Amino acid sequence: MLVFFYKEWIKTRYFFLIALVLSVLFCVYAMLNINRVIELKGAAHIWEVMLQRDAIFIHYLRFVPLLMGAVAGMMQFVPEMQQKRIKLTLHLPCSSLHSLGAMLLFGAGLLILISLVNLLLLDIFLLQHFAVELVRRIILTGIVWYVAGLAAYFFTAWICLEPTWKMRVFALLVAVAVLRIFFISETPEAYNAFLPLLVVYTLLAASLPFWSVKRLKDGKQD
Secondary structure, rough: EEEEEEEEHHHHHHHHHHHHHHHHHHHHHHHHHHHHHHHHHHHHHHHHHHHHHHHOOHHHHHHHHHHHHHHHHHHHHHHHOOOOHHHHHOOOOOOOOHHHHHHHHHHHHHHHHHHHHHHHHHHHHHHOOOOOOHHHHHHHHHHHHHHHHHHHHHHHHHHHOOHHHHHHHHHHHHHHHHHOOOOOOOOOOOOOOHHHHHHHHHHHHHHHHHHHHHHHHOOOOO
16 A cells, blocks of 8 residues: 555645645635734624624635645546556556555545644634634634535546546536535534534545446446
8 A cells, every 4th residue: 555655645746735835825814814803903803703794714715625625636536547547557466446545545645634734723823812612613614615625536536537428527517516515505614513414425425436447447438
């Protein structure tokens, strides 16, 4: 498995490093914006706005994890299909499930690491200015976006690995429909009760690339 991790790192290291830096910059921008408002109007004003207008002040991050997950999937699996490397990978001595599983685990693991860095930075900063209850409100709202990013990664892998265009279109429609669920409501903590279900959706999405690889091995092709 370490061999696969190394191969994936060589292929995607620049993207993941750039993704980490850019996502942290978005977090820093959100924090600077909060600081600016505090300096101009005081922390009490922000508390009032958060409670009365359902503001969380990190809305700049809303679609960042989604884009990050989708681009990560493309960076990792488009070259595999275009350069026919996936067929070579599937014919290695280890099973195709093991090979693909290692690739997905690598990508998902780095996305989770980036997400944790982002959320930890926000948590440390916010706790200096807000009550724990308000910080919890912000972080729980943001977690949904990062889970959506992970789901987008798995859906993108499914689409990229699918050997036929007809099924790629179907996969894209399914991905859009499911990912839309993560962004229906903009109300803070609107998804608290549904977060476990969203995690289940994401885990189910992780199984879809294996189906595409099975179809590829079975000779399905345009």
